[in-house]
Amino acid sequence: MSDGIRALIAEAARQAADCEVWTAHRETEEVVCRGGAVERRSDVESGVTAVTVWRDGGEGYAVRALPDSGDPALVRSALEAARALPGRLPPPPAPAPPAPPTTGETATGPALDDKTVHAVRELSTAAPGLDVELRVKAERSTVRLGRPGHGPRGYRTGMVQLQARVTASASGTGFVAHQMYGRTAEDVLARAAGADLPEICALATVLAGPPTDALEYDDVLLTGWVAVKLLSLVLPAFQWDTAVEGRSPLAGRWGERVCADGVDLVDDPTCADHPLAAPWDDEGTPTRAVELVRDGRLRAFLGHRRSTRSAGAGQAGSGWRGAAGEMPRVQPSHLSLRAGHALGDVPRPGRRLLRVVQANGVHTSNGITGDFSIGANALLEEPDGARRNAGNVTVAGNVFDLLRHIEGHNGTVRTNRSHTSFVACPGLWVRGLTIGR
Template sequence: MSDGIQALIAEAARQAADCEVWTAHRETEEVVCRGGVVERRSDVESGVTAVTVWLDGGEGYAVRALPDSDDPSLVHSALEVARALPGRLPPPPAAEPPAPPGTARAATSPALGEKTVHAVRELSTAAPGLDIELRVKAERSTVRLGRPGDEPRGYHTGLVQLQARVTATASGTGFVAHQMYGSAANDVLARAADVDLPEICALATVLAGPPADVLEYDDVLLTGWVAVKLLSLVIPAFQWDTVVEGRSPLAGKWGESVCADGVDLVDDPTSAEYPLAAPWDDEGTPTRAVELVQDGRLQAFLGHRHSTRSAGAGRAGSGWRGAAGEMPRVQPSHLSLHVGQALGDVPRPGRRLLRVVQANGVHTSNGITGDFSIGANALLEDPDGTRRNAGNVTVAGNVFDLLRRIEGHSGTVRTNRSHTSFVACPGLWVHGLTIGR
């Protein structure tokens, strides 16, 4: 599979240019089941080859939707870009060595066999008044990278993703969406059957009931489904590129308190909980855990080659491409928020709880300032455990203020995914939000 890489590197050398070739091959199986019936099934292969060249201080880039391409026109197109943009960047850094043997986790190769499809179909069978749609994917990828003078290196990843959409109908309609990830279909489906599906079916059933007449509560819990989406808003603030561009409100706050005491924020591309663990990023820089926040204080930013050179600080290792092989940009891999202080997953004795379980429209909030105002669905929980639909509510505030006002966590972690980036966060007990109808 490395013949294309070697051919493109050789073509660049004939043009007196330095070259880097990145290629990925992906296989994706998907099955959608609803009401005990298989509605759709697909099996898709795709891939991409991306070429970056450096010539006389200029950098050029070209990409093709074909894995391991050896077409020399890719190099020629990249060189035309480099000549049009001369003198913008220093020569590329020397290629860093791959991770030592034994440090990369063995990858799985998940597949959707008939036994798995049958299990998904059975799980989608619902009681009267409930509609369950399950979408399960098995993804297998091979990524390779080549630079002059080195043998191309690569790694494999395997991922199973289960998306559940549960709709309940009573006096109204209750809807809950949920995503689960893992390396093996059996593990993901067993967790869904025993824990996740019963929970979200119960939540959807409550949300389908009549809303409470009065919105009265003592404490607020943003469940992981909501907290993880709000946490995603602050990601740009922790990147060297936005610091350099003057768009990060955290610039110049190194060592200062940016979260509540006891809160850690860690990006770990090697985490055992991360099914797409990679030994190096898409620029070939070895990956490692980065503690962005430790005990509430800012410790680091994420960066790739260009942003860390521009900043004159930091370490690369967070340069990742999009699904179409776009130029690497700074992104987290598996960003997790940890809270040292735990209040548990039930309201404090004698207090009424507003449990916010579903967020709508978080993408319309301001990812730079952190201000947000979102629609949400919530439950009211009385001290005796009775749950009622709180109806549609509006939750407003500032996510940077929210991080400084965390009082504890529920212990239940939820994960949100965007291509190769995962963000994980438990439910958060917070104060200082504005909530209304």
């Protein structure tokens, strides 16, 4: 157990209080390359220490932007908060998480060495009419948790993130943004060079062309970039806290069909594809895969200690802190929409396809009702594969209806990240949308 955790637990004992100490240390390297040149480079260390205390039926919380802090003032501040706040549930038992997995490229995690920087710089070199900006990050984190009377708990993660922004100029301007994640720089850059970067350069080039006069199509494909943002909009509906508070339209619908047949929604913090896989959440509860939806039917909700106790049902394990060490809140770790074999994975022959490739303003939609109306960029694809710019369009509908009317998927999974929360979804063929200009 670290010296800081040990000091804070000792201070809480002197104050006749139970406590939990969570601390994280993070190292982030970042390089931005554009047009074959390095524009900027940074190397930042940060961290946080958070203390939760329980005494006389009250619960208090304090946080400091410093890893492994042992300042006893943190405990005293948390106790003051406990006295000011109304009484809560008694302190939870301290779980004993399993041994952590091995992560990262090396014992210290992934790093941006000269070879990696050279590869990113070369990838940012673009053909005439294209501007390519690549932002690559190597993140290394160490997380520790301590409770009185228990041994040290800790794990490390390592992740590489590549963000690509491609702008094409022709008769107009086409723009496509894309993010990739992985455990190693070699893997991420290989996927970018082999498939992802050529694809988004080609899409941006089409979007820079003149828009079609008429918006005529047979089928609609929401690419993974768009589908994953819409899916993220309604994830709170699959949480115990929103269900208990009456803010989830899925409350009380256990076992009902909430997605199309053949669709699963699974949150798996231990998934091999998850670069920030964790053996336990930020409350120390062991993590496990949770099937929220199986074959279209609602099976579970995500929860943390407080929400599952309030609901009197479910299992904790989805309590995660924000970047500043905020109190744990319910959110997914690595949630994926998985379409079964019964759903088609290729376009129907002889059909004209509207491919929606970029969405704007999804965060302004209604996360409770699922209603949305967003601006988007789209392509028209002829049955022979020819592509034309469909121009700026408006896409409107309801995400809950969309999930029930998935007709197929394209197998190309895209991922959206918010701190330690990842959501993955393939491109989806759907019906029931209103699309106009």
